Amino acid sequence: MVAVDLGGTRMKCGLVAADGAVVHRETRATPREAGGRAVLDALVDTVVELGQKAAADGHRVRAAGVVVPGIIDAHQGTVSAENLLWVNTPVLAELQAAVGPDQQVTLAHDVRAGGYAEVRVGALRGTTNSLFLPLGTGIAAAMVVDGSLVSGDGYAGELGHTRFVQGEAAELCACGQRGCLETVASAAALARRYGARTGEVVDGAREVLELLAAGDPDAAAVWDEALTALVDALVLYTTLVAPTRIAIGGGLVGAGETLLAPLREGVHERLTFQREPEIVAAELGEEAGCLGAAFMAWDVAAGPAHD
Numbered sequence: 001m002v003a004v005d006l007g008g009t010r011m012k013c014g015l016v017a018a019d020g021a022v023v024h025r026e027t028r029a030t031p032r033e034a035g036g037r038a039v040l041d042a043l044v045d046t047v048v049e050l051g052q053k054a055a056a057d058g059h060r061v062r063a064a065g066v067v068v069p070g071i072i073d074a075h076q077g078t079v080s081a082e083n084l085l086w087v088n089t090p091v092l093a094e095l096q097a098a099v100g101p102d103q104q105v106t107l108a109h110d111v112r113a114g115g116y117a118e119v120r121v122g123a124l125r126g127t128t129n130s131l132f133l134p135l136g137t138g139i140a141a142a143m144v145v146d147g148s149l150v151s152g153d154g155y156a157g158e159l160g161h162t163r164f165v166q167g168e169a170a171e172l173c174a175c176g177q178r179g180c181l182e183t184v185a186s187a188a189a190l191a192r193r194y195g196a197r198t199g200e201v202v203d204g205a206r207e208v209l210e211l212l213a214a215g216d217p218d219a220a221a222v223w224d225e226a227l228t229a230l231v232d233a234l235v236l237y238t239t240l241v242a243p244t245r246i247a248i249g250g251g252l253v254g255a256g257e258t259l260l261a262p263l264r265e266g267v268h269e270r271l272t273f274q275r276e277p278e279i280v281a282a283e284l285g286e287e288a289g290c291l292g293a294a295f296m297a298w299d300v301a302a303g304p305a306h307d
């Protein structure tokens with residue numbers, strides 16, 4: 001199984017056995033600076049070359065799973081993704097043509113694939129109603145409802161683009177709305193907001209977290225704003241969909257209990273009649289998307305779809 005995840009700054013690639021064992025892993029550049037056509041060419045080359053490598057190593061490649069950010073039209077096999085410079089780009093058709101009829105290509109959303117991997121072998125094992133919420137450069141959710149991963153024809157799970165900041169404080173989001181969760185609680189937002197508040201350039205959310213640990217009051221202020229919006233989002237999700245477990249992933253979960261403890265406390269205080277979810281750290285880290293790509297592709301290769 002060839003698996004490729006285009007969700008991060010670099011393509012994460014793997015060869016994955018049926019039991020989820022990763023027999024080869026590598027990363028490759030995503031040539032965004034050269035445009036959307038170049039990104040697609042690089043993806044196609046990667047899938048073909050990984051298949052060749054697998055064959056050379058004595059593996060039989062049954063299928064390929066590719067996961068991408070953005071909106072996937074599952075019927076057309078097209079993808080629109082701002083950060084890959086794709087607009088209704090026929091990704092599935094090009095990949096399938098390149099690998100030939102012997103390998104079936106499965107195309108899925110990076111965050112939903114990551115959530116699927118967490119359900120199969122990670123922090124959401126055994127759940128039928130759960131949420132995977134990676135807090136990275138952006139924020140999107142993988143929603144498991146009554147045992148199914150909800151895709152909404154490719155549009156579901158955009159909790160990051162729901163408004164949780166009101167009034168003057170609401171910043172313009174990349175999506176065109178104001179006050180989205182992503183503008184205040186993504187890893188990128190923490191660094192940007194700390195910089196805007198203090199005039200100091202920081203090296204990402206990691207540095208803001210270090211400043212927070214050192215007692216910096218500006219870091220504490222942007223952190224509290226992020227936590228407030230996240231608690232609101234988790235309470236809303238819990239009220240609507242009643243998950244038993246929520247796994248937080250992405251770069252920010254590196255903060256560990258500094259993040260998870262106040263989220264648990266905040267959600268606990270706010271809930272009255274709702275079922276209270278466990279809030280835990282995701283387990284699969286950067287590999288979640290790639291593993292999910294492989295699991296989804298294995299499911300398709302194994303025959304009729306199942307839940």
Ligand SMILES: [Zn+2]
Nearest residue numbers: 161173175180
């Ligand atoms: Zn937005």
